[in-house]
Amino acid sequence: MRYALTLVLAAAGLAACASKPAAAPVAAAAPAPGASPEVKVTESYFGRTKAAVATLTPSATSGVTGIVTFSGGSTTVDVHVLASGLQPGSIHAFHVHENGNCASADFLGAGDHFNPTHKPHGAQDQPHHAGDMPSLLADPAGKIDARFTLEGVTLGGTDGFVGHAVILHAAADNYEAQPSGNAGARIACGVIAAQ
Ligand SMILES: [Cu+2]
Numbered sequence: 044m045r046y047a048l049t050l051v052l053a054a055a056g057l058a059a060c061a062s063k064p065a066a067a068p069v070a071a072a073a074p075a076p077g078a079s080p081e082v083k084v085t086e087s088y089f090g091r092t093k094a095a096v097a098t099l100t101p102s103a104t105s106g107v108t109g110i111v112t113f114s115g116g117s118t119t120v121d122v123h124v125l126a127s128g129l130q131p132g133s134i135h136a137f138h139v140h141e142n143g144n145c146a147s148a149d150f151l152g153a154g155d156h157f158n159p160t161h162k163p164h165g166a167q168d169q170p171h172h173a174g175d176m177p178s179l180l181a182d183p184a185g186k187i188d189a190r191f192t193l194e195g196v197t198l199g200g201t202d203g204f205v206g207h208a209v210i211l212h213a214a215a216d217n218y219e220a221q222p223s224g225n226a227g228a229r230i231a232c233g234v235i236a237a238q
């Protein structure tokens with residue numbers, strides 16, 4: 044049954060990155076239940092999503108742009124945020140939101156925080172949405188260059204980040220106010236796409 048579940052997750056991941064036909068033959072090589080023990084069956088064997096990127100586009104008035112790159116482990120995601128156009132020394136909430144939709148100028152189409160496990164909004168060391176992330180500090184040039192690791196999340200699969208949106212907010216996250224930390228306007232948005 045473990046193999047069957049893994050295959051379902053792999054199929055979902057493949058559907059999310061249909062532009063990579065080279066991955067298809069890997070999924071087709073499903074092991075029989077009695078597969079020989081020397082065949083190592085790992086997540087990467089089934090094409091686990093290891094990298095993704097989101098290009099941050101500005102809201103109607105923010106002028107903030109950037110790029111966010113993601114590197115996925117089996118239960119962790121490393122995030123690297125590059126952004127510019129911010130007020131020097133300002134602090135900004137940063138989240139993964141539910142809908143991969145940055146179409147409206149206010150980015151409200153991205154919906155609420157990504158929260159597949161139905162947790163409250165919070166800091167990393169407290170119960171928190173899967174989409175909750177550290178707030179980001181702009182340097183004296185109004186730029187962000189930040190790296191952090193998120194625990195207990197993945198890029199691919201039904202509860203993974205790919206296909207959702209990252210949003211940078213005008214204000215810092217207080218990690219208490221529900222459901223979104225009183226983070227203010229949405230000033231940049233990008234849809235997370237598998238690489
Ligand atoms: Cu947000």
Ligand SMILES: [Zn+2]
Binds near residue numbers: 164172222223
């Ligand atoms: Zn949240």
